[in-house]
Amino acid sequence: MSTPRSQRGGAVETRPGFLTRSLDGIERLGNRIPDPFVLFLLLFAIVAVASSVLSALGATYEVPGSDDGAQRVQGFFTTEGLTWLTTNLVPNFIGFPPLGVVLTILLGVGIAQRTGLLNTLVRRAFSGAPQWLLPYVAALVAVSGSIMSDAAMVVIPPLAAMVFKAAGRHPVAGLLGSFAAAMAAFSCSPFITSTDALLSGITNTAAASVEGLGTTHVSPISNHFLTFTIAIVLSVVAGLLIDRVLEPALERRGVSREQTGTEDGTIANGTAEERPDLKMDAELTPSERGGLRWAGAALVLTVVAVLLVTLPPGAPMRNGDGTFLPESPLLSSVVFLVFLTLAVPGVAYGVATRAIRGGADVARMMGHTVKEMSGFIVLAFVMAQFLELFNWTGLSTWIAIKGAEALESTGFTGFGAVLCFILLAWLINFFIISGSAQWALFAVVFVPMFALLGYEPGFVQAAYRIGDSTSSVLSPLNPYVIIVLGFLKSYEPRAGIGTVIARCLPFSLVFLVMWVAVFAVFFFGGLPIGPGMYPQL
Secondary structure (H helix, E strand, O other): OOOEEEEEEEEEEEEEEEEEEHHHHHHHHHHHOOOOOHHHHHHHHHHHHHHHHHHHHOEEEEOOOOOOOEEEOOOOOOHHHHHHHHHHHHHHHHHHHHHHHHHHHHHHHHHHHHHHHHHHHHHHHHHHOOHHHHHHHHHHHHHHHHOOOOHHHHHHHHHHOOOOOHHHHHHHHHHHHHHHHHHHHHHOOOOOOHHHHHEEEEEHHHHHHHHHHHHOOOOOOOOOOHHHHHHHHHHHHHHHHHHHHHHHHHHHOOOOOOOOOOOOOOOOOOOOOHHHHHHHOOOOOHHHHHHHHHHHHHHHHHHHHHHHHOOOOOOOOOOOOOOOOOOOOHHHHHHHHHHHHHHHHHHHHHHHHHOOOOOOHHHHHHHHHHHHHHHOOOOOOOOOHHHHHHHHOOHHHHHHHHHHHHHHOEEEEEHHHHHHHHHHHHHHOOOOOHHHHHHHHHHOOOOOHHHHHHHHHHHOOOOOHHHHHHHHOOOOOOOOHHHHHHHHHOOOOOHHHHHHHHHHHHHHHHHHHHHHHHHHHHHHHHOEEEOOOOOOO
């Protein structure tokens, strides 16, 4: 990371190595990006102008397999565009997907945190754990947390930071490392999730036009051998990067280990006595031990209640045919279940430790959490308007289709074509954050195209997931990057989007290289990527 520069009086003066200088440059460049609120206002203006210009030039796009025919890019500076904004301003904001997920989960986190439950769990569970193992544990938890869907990006990073701090390691390493792992695992999970069901449905629809080639039906488990293997590799590699790259870099830079303030620079209110979630003593009090027992009992009762409405035949959490896939109330209730498993034990712990003396205390704790998220709520308003404009104008579809056409025109027919496809998905993911929306656009072009070249639709889907998973953590348009930036600012008030991107860049690039290598083993070895699903027809 650094090279000797001169030696004077026995001391060696060093200058930063190439990698360090490169990451510093990326961080400085990224931090020149305006404040997120201003950034999304500028992006809104750019999309408004670009869409109007393309509309005036008659730019069109046609989604292959669609009956809609050629569609024109819609301009914002038109009667329709201005009417769209004035009539959809509120629905755009209220319908912004991360808004409800983030606030709901954090209301539960607020109860569990402010009663002191999370703090006590961290001190109890990790006080005797070896420090060297923590990066790998944090990575494994982050990867496994993908089963919680979007909630993983909100819950796991701050908890990992707490664990690292309690164990004497750098909390920012836990924060950013677990975030990078959780984002990467969202589309490549060790478990079967709702994402598997969603993507497979899109793939089968796109493959309908080439059924005569004898393609294999894609099910939610058609990629599981590959994604499970990648998830194991991800846990190990992410742990190594946290331990050997990220944390040493933070130590060299002297990044604070203490939460010195909130995003607006104010100091958190309350002493350790008033705020049990700030306490870091290794020894638990009798009251805290009793609180953990009550919280554990509450969690067991909650789990039993959920199982009672899930496991029996005809249970409410099953779908119409008695199963859970592709869709069911259980898979649609992930956010509620996460909230429940945080709030119920949190209340039980708070009552047992006297941190909660009445219903007003619960409301106060939740209110403090919403107050701390006020900056995100304001930002969500402008982010929602930008993303909806991007979709309404058709500019996002136009960009994705033109990129797909460029790849199709290269004429590659072997693994080189698949690799180009992965890289295109990696790049387009900077502009279209929704993985399902991007795949819906890609699948109609690439599933038939690769099927004609002799590749199974399920294999093409797996290739897409590699590109999609490894770049989300780098996109300034990703709302969870903004959320993690808020957590990071409590340690580094001057941190910006570039700080998050620069520190997560090694994770993204290493993940991409490692996953392509694993993918190549399956491809050249002719190994099944899932039950009954092989790379080639």
